[in-house]
Amino acid sequence: MTTVVGRAMPGLGPRRFVRRLAPPWPLATIGLGVAVLSLLPISYLLLRAAGTDADALAFIARPRTLSIVVSSVLLGLLVGAGSVLVGLPIAWLTTRTNLPGRRAWAVLTVIPLAIPSYVTGFAFVAAFGPRGALQSLLEPLGVTRLPDIYGLPGAALVLILATYPYVVLAVRGSLMREDRSVEEAARTLGDGRMTAFRRVTLPLLAPAIGAGALLAVLYALSDFGAVSLLQFDSFSRAIYLQYRGTFDRSLAAVLALGLVVLTLAVTYGEARLRSRARHFAGTGPSRPVERVPLGRWHWPALGFMTVVVALALVVPAASIGFWLLRGLAQGEAFRDVGAAIAGSLGMGLVGAVLATAIALPVGLLLARHPSRLTTLVERSSYASFALPGIVVALALVFLTTSTVPFLYQTIILLAVAYAIRFLAHAFGPLRATLLRVGTRVEEAGRTLGDGPVRVFLGVTLPLLRPALLSGAALVFLAIVKELPMALILGPIGFETLATEIWGATSEGFYGRAAGPAALLLVMSAATVTLLLREERR
C-alpha cells in the first residue's frame, strides 16, 4: 500500500532567473571605466617593468633583493603559522566548549581587526622600544636594555596580533555551520572525542584554517605600517626606501612587481581553498549543541585567552594611554593635530561620497545586468583592492608623472585613487540589497503608472538607502585607516592621522603619536558603531 505524497516544492516557488538584458549604455560605460581605472596601475607597472634594461636584471640578482624575498616569505610563513596557533584555539574554545564568558571573549578577540597595524606597531615600539614606556618604568630599577623589539620578532608578533582574527572568523563560521552529526557518527563508529576531532573535525576545518591563514599571510605581505615602524626589511619597506632614497624609481617598480607576484600566488591559493570548503559546508546544528566540558583545562584555557587579549588589546591601549598622558603633560599630544584631523575627515568623506556615487551605477549593473562585462568589473575591483597599497601608490606615481603630471600629488588624484581602490566596499552591500529585493517591486511600480526614472527615485533608491550608508561608512573607515597611499600620493603638507602617527613614531616622538592614535581609534570605533546600528535596523 502506497501513500501518494505530493512532492514538496523546494523554496517558495520556481527558481527566479535574473533576466539577461543588455545593460543601458550609461551603466555599461561607467562599468567599463571602473574596470579600466582599477586595472590601470598594475598594467602600467607591468608595462614599465617589461621595458626595463640590464640594470634591473642585475638589481634583481643582487643579494639584497634576495634577502628581501627571503625576509618577506619568512615573515609570511611566521604570521600564517602564528595566526593559526592563536586563532584556531580561540575559535574552538568560544564555539564548542563551556569556557566561561565565551560570548565576551568572542567579541574581545576580534576587535584587533579594527586597529590599523601601524597603531599596534606604534604601541609596541612605544611600549617595548629602546626609549619606550617599559624601559622608562624599569630604569629606576637599573634595567638599561630590553630585548630588541625591532626586526623580525617584533614585526611578526604585531602582525600575528593583527591577523589572527581572520582565522578566528573563518574557523568559527565553519564550526558553526558544521553538521554535528558527522562528529557523532565518528563517535558511534568507535572514536573518542580527541580521535574524532583529529579524524573528522580537523580535516573538515582545514579549508577554513587555510583560507584564514592565507588572508593573514596576504595581510603580512601587503602591510606597510607595522613593518616599516618595526624596521623589518620585507618588500613593502624596501619598496618605500628604494622609492624615497634613490633617484632610480624603476627599481622600486621591480620590487613592487615581486610583491605583486607573491601576493597573487597567495590570493590564488586562498580562492582554491574557499571553493573546496563549499563541499564541506554543513547546514548547521539541528539540535541544541552539547558543549565540551573543559574540566581541568578550564584555567589554561582562560589563561590563554587572557594573554591574547592582553597582548592584542591591553598592551596597545596601555601604551597609547601612557604616552597620551606624558604627551599631555608636555603639551604635545595634540600639537598640530588639527590639520591631520581635517585631512583624515575630509579625505574620508570626499572618498566615501565619490565611491558611493560610482558604486550606485556599478551595483545596478552587477545585480541587474550580469554579463561578461560585470564579471570583469567585479574581478578588477577586487584585484585593485587585493594589491598592496604601496604598490598601487607607486604605480599611480609613475602613471601620473609620465602622462598627466598636473595631477601628480594632488588631492583629486588621491580621492579618485581611494574611491576606485575601495569601491568593492561600497558596491558589495548595494548589490546584495538589489539581489534580495529583486525586480518585483519595481515592476509593481511600473504597473501602477510610474515611469522608470520615477520608479527608481521613488521605490528603488529609498530601499537602497541603508546599503548606500553602510557602503559609504565602510569606505570612510578604510580611507581613514589607510597609510601608504596617503604618504606617497598626498600633496606636500597634506597630513592625516595615519601619516601623523607614522611620522611621529618613526622619529621617536611617541608623545606626539599618541594623540592622533587615540583620535583614530575613536573615529573608527564611532564608524563601526554606526555600521552595527545600521545593520541592526
Add this chain to the structure above:
Amino acid sequence: MTLDPRSGSGRGAPSAPPALRVAGLRRTYGPIVALDGVELEVHVGEMLTLLGPSGCGKTTLLRLVAGLEPPDEGTVEIAGRRVAGPGASVPPERRNVGMVFQDHALFPHLTVADNVAYGIRRDPDRSVRVAELLELVSLHDAGSRMPHELSGGMQQRVAIARALAPRPDVILLDEPFSNLDAALRTQLRGDLREILRAAGATAVLVTHDQDEALTLGDRMGVMVRGRIEQIDVPEVIYSEPATPFVATFVGTANLVHANCEGGIGYTRFGPVRLINRPTPTGRASVVIRPEHLELTEEPDGPAAGDTWRIVRRRFAGSEILLEIEAGDGLRVWCEAGPQVRRLRIGDTVSVRLRDVATVAFAPGRGGASRKLDAAHGRPTGGLALSTEDDAEVVPAPSDVPGP
C-alpha cells in the same frame, strides 16, 4: 506471517540477553520532557520500528541509546551490558551501536570506501569487509567516489554500510528516508529490509511515516509525548490498538460510543465483539475502522437504523473513503466499495456493520490523547469521549488505513 517475532525470532538463542533493553528512561530539556519513562526490549536479529509524531521523543531515544546524550534517569543495556544508568556511563565509541543519521552525516572529506572503513580501521581484513558491504548495498563500483557526487539514495546506502561495518550489536536508524523523495522512499524501504536481513542485524528504526513502520517492523512501537503507548507486531497494533491515540494514529479509525456488556459492544450500527482484555463494561468508545462498515444504497436496507448523507470523499491510493453524516450530525468514515462511481457528495446512503471483532476504551482512557491533540493544534473535541455525541471521528494524520 508464520513466525511470531514476539518470542524472539532470528539468530538469538532464547536464553541470550536482548540486544537492547531500555528501562525507565527519562530525559528533559529544561521544561520540555522529551522522554518520560520509556521501556523497551529488542531481541537479537529483530527489526523494531518506532512510530510517532514529530517531537514525540523518538530521536532523543536513539541518541540516548547511542550515548550521544546522557539520560536523566533510567538504564540502557546493550547485549546484556549496562551502558547508561546508575553506575554506568559508557561513551558512544565503546557501546558498539551503529547509527544511521537522518541527514546521513557522511564524512565529506573521505571517499565512499573510506567512509565505510572508518569504524574498522584496526581490522586487518577491512578491505575485504568494505568490498563485502559495498556489494551488499549495491555500490561496489562507487568505492572511490566522494559523498557529494552521490545521489541521496546512494548516500543513504553508504551510511547504512558504514554503520554495519563494525558489526554493531544494534543499529539505530533515525528517519532514514525522510530526506528522500516519495518514489525513491518506497524502493529503498524494500532494499533496507533486505540489507539488514542479509547482515543479520538487530535494528531500531524511528519514523513518523506509518507505512514505513508497518511494513518494515517485525514489531512496532507507537510513541507519543515521550512514552511508548503500545509495542507489538504491526497487525496487532492495527487490529487491537491499546489506546485511542494508537487507534487513530495508525490507520483511520472512527471512535463510536457503545454500551458494553459481556464482551459485546452495542453501537448504533449494531453489536460488535470486543477482543481486548479486560473488556470494559458500561459506556465506552469502540474502534470502528472504515472497512468495518459496508455501504448499502437503499435507505431501507437490512440494518439501516439511520440515513446517512455523503459529505466528503477522500482518495487514498488504492481505495476511496467516504465521510458520511447522520441526521444527528455524527460523521464517520467508511470504505466506498464497488458502487463508488455512482455516488456523489450529498447522496443518501445507509451503512451496515460487518461481522468484526474490535476493541473498546473505557471513557477515562481518552484524557492523555485529548491533551496531545490540543498540543498539535487539532480540534480538542477530536477524542472527547465524554461528550454527549454518540461518536467522534478522527482521521489519521496519514491518509491510508493499514493492511
